[in-house]
Amino acid sequence: MESVRCTHCSNRVLVEKYSEAHTSIQWLDDADSVCPEFARTRTAQEGRAWIPTCGRLQQTIDDLVVSGRIGLSPRSYPVPGRLE
Numbered sequence: 001m002e003s004v005r006c007t008h009c010s011n012r013v014l015v016e017k018y019s020e021a022h023t024s025i026q027w028l029d030d031a032d033s034v035c036p037e038f039a040r041t042r043t044a045q046e047g048r049a050w051i052p053t054c055g056r057l058q059q060t061i062d063d064l065v066v067s068g069r070i071g072l073s074p075r076s077y078p079v080p081g082r083l084e
């Protein structure tokens with residue numbers, strides 16, 4: 001997995017892309033406390049079952065994919081990430 005830092009809140013996550021439609025994001029810390037955007041989204045949804053996400057983080061990941069820094073994973077299934 002690739003280590004990605006959110007340009008907005010500097011939260012670090014691990015990202016692996018399996019297909020155009022399937023990107024796995026692994027949060028390393030409690031999302032509510034590290035990402036204000038995440039916390040706000042979750043609050044706005046009032047605890048519904050959706051997995052909230054940080055729009056800025058999503059944008060960061062999209063940019064990395066477009067620039068080729070994150071390519072498709074050779075694996076077809078998630079594996080546990082680890083810090084370098």
Ligand SMILES: [Zn+2]
Pocket residue numbers: 006008009010011035036037038054056057
């Ligand atoms: Zn964020």
